[in-house]
Amino acid sequence: xxxxxxxxxxxxxxxxxxxxxxxxxxxxxxxxxxxxxxxxxxxxxxxxxxxxxxxxxxxxxxxxxxxxxxxxxxxxxxxxxxxxxxxxxxxxxxxxxxxxxxxxxxxxxxxxxxxxxxxxxxxxxxxxxxxxxxxxxxxxxxxxxxxxxxxxxxxxxxxxxxxxxxxxxxxxxxxxxxxxxxxxxxxxxxxxxxxxxxxxxxxxxxxxxxxxxxxxxxxxxxxxxxxxxxxxxxxxxxxxxxxxxxxxxxxxxxxxxxxxxxxxxxxxxxxxxxxxxxxxxxxxxxxxxxxxxxxxxxxxxxxxxxxxxxxxxxxxxxxxxxxxxxxxxxxxxxxxxxxxxxxxxxxxxxxxxxxxxxxxxxxxxxxxxxxxxxxxxxxxxxxxxxxxxxxxxxxxxxxxxxxxxxxxxxxxxxxxxxxxxxxxxxxxxxxxxxxxxxxxxxxxxxxxxxxxxxxxxxxxxxxxxxxxxxxxxxxxxxxxxxxxxxxxxxxxxxxxxxxxxxxxxxxxxxxxxxxxxxxxxxxxxxxxxxx
Amino acid sequence: xxxxxxxxxxxxxxxxxxxxxxxxxxxxxxxxxxxxxxxxxxxxxxxxxxxxxxxxxxxxxxxxxxxxxxxxxxxxxxxxxxxxxxxxxxxxxxxxxxxxxxxxxxxxxxxxxxxxxxxxxxxxxxxxxxxxxxxxxxxxxxxxxxxxxxxxxxxxxxxxxxxxxxxxxxxxxxxxxxxxxxxxxxxxxxxxxxxxxxxxxxxxxxxxxxxxxxxxxxxxxxxxxxxxxxxxxxxxxxxxxxxxxxxxxxxxxxxxxxxxxxxxxxxxxxxxxxxxxxxxxxxxxxxxxxxxxxxxxxxxxxxxxxx
Numbered sequence: 006x007x008x009x010x011x012x013x014x015x016x017x018x019x020x021x022x023x024x025x026x027x028x029x030x031x032x033x034x035x036x037x038x039x040x041x042x043x044x045x046x047x048x049x050x051x052x053x054x055x056x057x058x059x060x061x062x063x064x065x066x067x068x069x070x071x072x073x074x075x076x077x078x079x080x081x082x083x084x085x086x087x088x089x090x091x092x093x094x095x096x097x098x099x100x101x102x103x104x105x106x107x108x109x110x111x112x113x114x115x116x117x118x119x120x121x122x123x124x125x126x127x128x129x130x131x132x133x134x135x136x137x138x139x140x141x142x143x144x145x146x147x148x149x150x151x152x153x154x155x156x157x158x159x160x161x162x163x164x165x166x167x168x169x170x171x172x173x174x175x176x177x178x179x180x181x182x183x184x185x186x187x188x189x190x191x192x193x194x195x196x197x198x199x200x201x202x203x204x205x206x207x208x209x210x211x212x213x214x215x216x217x218x219x220x221x222x223x224x225x226x227x228x229x230x231x232x233x234x235x236x237x238x239x240x241x242x243x244x245x246x247x248x249x250x251x252x253x254x255x256x257x258x259x260x261x262x263x264x265x266x267x268x269x270x271x272x273x274x275x276x277x278x279x280x281x282x283x284x285x286x287x288x289x290x291x292x293x294x295x296x297x298x299x300x301x302x303x304x305x306x307x308x309x310x311x312x313x314x315x316x317x318x319x320x321x322x323x324x325x326x327x328x329x330x331x332x333x334x335x336x337x338x339x340x341x342x343x344x345x346x347x348x349x350x351x352x353x354x355x356x357x358x359x360x361x362x363x364x365x366x367x368x369x370x371x372x373x374x375x376x377x378x379x380x381x382x383x384x385x386x387x388x389x390x391x392x393x394x395x396x397x398x399x400x401x402x403x404x405x406x407x408x409x410x411x412x413x414x415x416x417x418x419x420x421x422x423x424x425x426x427x428x429x430x431x432x433x434x435x436x437x438x439x440x441x442x443x444x445x446x447x448x449x450x451x452x453x454x455x456x457x458x459x460x461x462x463x464x465x466x467x468x469x470x471x472x473x474x475x476x477x478x479x480x481x482x483x484x485x486x487x488x489x490x491x492x493x494x495x496x497x498x499x500x501x502x503x504x505x506x507x508x509x510x511x512x513x514x515x516x517x518x519x520x521x522x523x524x525x526x527x528x529x530x531x532x533x534x535x536x
Numbered sequence: 537x538x539x540x541x542x543x544x545x546x547x548x549x550x551x552x553x554x555x556x557x558x559x560x561x562x563x564x565x566x567x568x569x570x571x572x573x574x575x576x577x578x579x580x581x582x583x584x585x586x587x588x589x590x591x592x593x594x595x596x597x598x599x600x601x602x603x604x605x606x607x608x609x610x611x612x613x614x615x616x617x618x619x620x621x622x623x624x625x626x627x628x629x630x631x632x633x634x635x636x637x638x639x640x641x642x643x644x645x646x647x648x649x650x651x652x653x654x655x656x657x658x659x660x661x662x663x664x665x666x667x668x669x670x671x672x673x674x675x676x677x678x679x680x681x682x683x684x685x686x687x688x689x690x691x692x693x694x695x696x697x698x699x700x701x702x703x704x705x706x707x708x709x710x711x712x713x714x715x716x717x718x719x720x721x722x723x724x725x726x727x728x729x730x731x732x733x734x735x736x737x738x739x740x741x742x743x744x745x746x747x748x749x750x751x752x753x754x755x756x757x758x759x760x761x762x763x764x765x766x767x768x769x770x771x772x773x774x775x776x777x778x779x780x781x782x783x784x785x786x787x788x789x790x791x792x793x794x795x796x797x798x799x800x801x802x803x804x805x806x807x808x809x810x811x812x813x814x815x816x817x818x819x820x821x822x823x824x825x826x827x828x829x830x831x832x833x834x835x836x837x838x839x840x841x842x843x
Contacts (some may be wrong), residue, residue, distance in 0.1 A: 043617060054784055124588075216798075217798060242700065243792050255692045256691045421567070455575060
C-alpha cells in the first residue's frame with residue numbers, strides 16, 4: 006500500500022468513527038461498575054455488580070432506604086403468623102411493569118418458582134431454602150409448583166416456611182426473589198432479560214447494554230413511585246481497572262466510583278476530602294486453616310497461637326489503611342439484632358498477647374529448634390500480598406514461624422481450598438448476602454459448601470439449628486451468639502479485618518447514604534444543576 | 537498462484553484443528569471452573585448448573601460436542617455473559633478492535649515510513665538522531681506505561697480528551713487508544729524503513745535513475761520506496777500480532793469493549809467457550825493474514841515465484 010493511500014484509509018477510518026452514539030441531554034447519573042453483570046435475569050444473576058443494577062431496574066417485596074433501613078417496596082404491608090411460619094404480603098395495586106402491565110402476586114410466584122427450578126440452574130437457589138419444599142425442588146424431587154409461595158388473589162401473596170426465618174424479610178429484597186414478567190418469559194423463554202426485551206418493575210428500565218462497556222438505564226414511567234425518582238437516566242460504566250475508574254472520576258466523567266484504588270487511597274483522601282465516602286461493610290477478610298490435614302488438624306493451640314501473634318491493629322492501620330476495623334469476631338459489628346462475641350484475647354495488651362501466644366506455640370510442640378514451617382496461599386493482588394508479607398513477619402517475630410507465601414490465581418486458589426489437599430493456611434473473605442448473623446455463621450456449619458476450613462463442631466451446629474427453630478428474636482440471638490463464641494474458641498479461622506466500602510461521590514450528587522450493605526439505589530439519589 | 541493459494545488453505549486446516557484441540561485442553565486443564573466462587577454452591581445447585589452447561593460430561597465428549605457445533609458455525613453460549621452467545625460477543629467486539637487496529641496500523645505506517653525515510657535521507661544529521669532516539673524510546677516503553685501517562689496528561693490534567701470510552705462519543709475517544717497502540721509500531725517501522733532505505737539508496741539502479749537526470753524526490757517516490765518497503769511489508773504480519781496483543785492492554789486501560797478485553801476476562805473467568813471462540817477466531821485470522829501477505833509479496837516483488 007502506498008503511503009498516501011494508507012493516509013487516506015486512516016482519515017476515512019477516523020471520520021467513520023465520528024458518527025457518535027447520540028448525546029444524552031437527560032439528567033444522567035454516571036456510575037462506575039467493576040465488571041459486567043453476568044446477566045440481568047434476576048434469578049440467574051449472581052455477582053454483586055449484577056445485583057447493583059438489578060436493584061435499580063427491579064423491585065422486590067421489600068427494599069432499603071438510602072441509609073439501609075428495611076422498608077416496604079412492591080408490598081405495601083404484611084402479616085406474620087404467630088408461629089413465624091406464614092407470611093402474608095399485600096401488594097400495591099398501583100404497581101406496574103415497565104410496559105404498563107400490573108404487577109401481581111402471580112408474578113412473584115413465577116419468579117420464586119423459577120429460582121428453585123433445577124432447569125433455571127440459579128446460583129441463589131438455596132437462598133430461599135426455608136420456604137416449604139424449596140430444597141426438594143432444587144434436587145428435582147418435587148415440581149416447582151410445590152413451592153410454598155402462593156397467590157391468594159392478584160394482590161395477596163402467601164409464603165409458607167418450614168422453619169421460622171426472621172431474616173426472610175431481608176431476603177425478599179434480594180434480586181433473586183424479584184418477580185418475572187410472565188408475558189416476556191412466555192415470548193422469549195430464558196432469553197427474556199436481553200436489552201430491548203427486558204420488562205422490569207423497578208424505578209428504571211434497561212435501555213441498552215454494551216458488554217464490556219456500558220449498561221444504560223432510563224426512568225420507568227410506569228413505576229408506582231415514579232414521582233419520587235429524581236434522575237432520568239443512569240449509566241453504569243464497566244471499568245475493570247480501579248485506576249481507570251479513578252481517572253475518569255478525576256476527568257469529571259463519573260459521579261460515583263465503585264471503589265478507590267488501594268495505592269492511591271491516601272492521595273485521594275487528601276485530594277477529595279468529603280467526596281471520599283468510607284463506611285463499614287458487611288464482610289470479613291480472613292485466613293483459614295485447613296483442619297482436614299496436619300499440622301492444623303486437632304491442634305487448636307497452634308491455631309490460637311498463630312491467631313494471637315497477628316497484630317490486627319497494625320494491619321488495619323498501616324497495611325490496609327483505609328479505615329478497616331480490626332476483626333476479633335467472625336460476624337461484623339453492625340449486623341441487625343446481634344452483638345458479636347469477641348475472641349478471648351481481644352482485651353489483652355500486645356505484650357500479654359504475644360507471651361500467651363508463645364506459650365501456646367510451645368505447648369503445641371513447636372519452638373526455636375523446631376519451628377513451624379507453613380505455607381500461606383493467597384490470590385494474586387497487591388493488598389493480599391502486603392497483608393501476607395506483614396503476617397509472615399509478625400509470625401516470624403513473635404513465634405519464629407517460617408511461613409512460605411504462595412500467590413495463586415483466584416480460580417486456582419479456590420480449587421485448592423475446595424480440595425483441602427495442599428492448603429495449610431489460605432486467604433479468603435466472606436461477604437454477607439443479607440443483614441443477619443446467619444449469613445456469616447452458616448458458612449461454618451459442617452455441611453456448608455462454603456466451609457473452606459472444613460470446620461465441624463456438633464455443638465456449634467446444634468446451637469445453629471436451635472436458633473433456626475426459634476421464633477423469639479431475643480432467644481434466637483442468644484443461641485447465635487453462643488454458637489459464635491464456641492466457634493471462635495476453636496480458632497478454625499483468623500478473622501483479620503472487616504471490610505469498608507469506599508466510594509468517591511461527586512458533590513453534585515444528593516441523597517447518598519452510607520450503609521453496611523453498600524446498597525445505593527439510584528432512585529434515592531439526585532443531581533444538582535451545577536454539573 | 538491459484539494452486540499455491542489452495543494448497544496453503546488446505547494446509548491451514550490441520551493447523552487450526554491442532555490449535556483448537558490444544559486450546560480446548562488448556563482451558564479445561566486450568567484449575568477452577570467458570571462457576572467457581574468464594575460463595576461455594578450447594579452440591580445440588582452446582583449439579584444443576586453443570587448439567588445445564590454440559591460440564592458434567594467427560595472431556596472427550598465435550599470436545600466432540602464443541603467441534604460438532606463449531607462445524608455448524610456455532611461457538612456456543614458464553615458462560616460469563618449468560619445473555620449472550622460467543623458469536624454475538626465477537627461480532628460486537630471485533631469490528632471495534634479492527635477499527636482501532638486498522639487506525640493504529642495506518643498511523644504507524646504513515647508516520648513510521650515518513651520518519652524512517654526522512655531519517656535515511658538525512659543520515660547522520662541531527663534529524664536522523666532525533667528520529668532514531670524517539671524510535672528507540674517508543675520501542676522500549678511498554679504500552680501499559682504510555683497509556684496511563686497519556687491519560688493523566690491529556691485527559692485528567694488538560695481535559696482535552698476523554699479519559700475513557702463508555703458514554704463518550706465522537707472521534708476524540710479514538711485518539712488516545714490509537715496513538716498508544718501505534719507508538720511502538722511507528723518506532724519499529726521507522727527503524728526498518730530507515731535501514732532498508734539506506735540499503736536501497738546505495739544500489740546500482742538508483743544511481744542509474746539519478747544518472748538519467750531524475751530529481752531526488754522522483755527517484756525516492758518511483759524507484760526507492762517500493763523496494764525499501766519490502767522489509768516493512770514482511771513486518772506487517774508480526775505488526776498485526778503486536779497490535780492484537782497490545783490491544784489487550786489498551787482496551788483494558790481505556791475500558792474499550794474489544795476482543796482483547798473479552799479474551800483476558802474470559803481467561804480469568806474460565807469462560808471456556810468465549811476463550812475458545814476467540815482463539816479459533818484469531819487463529820483463523822492469523823492464518824488467513826499470513827496467506828495474504830505471502831501472496832502480496834509476489835505481487836510487489838516479481839522475483840518471488842509460487843510453486
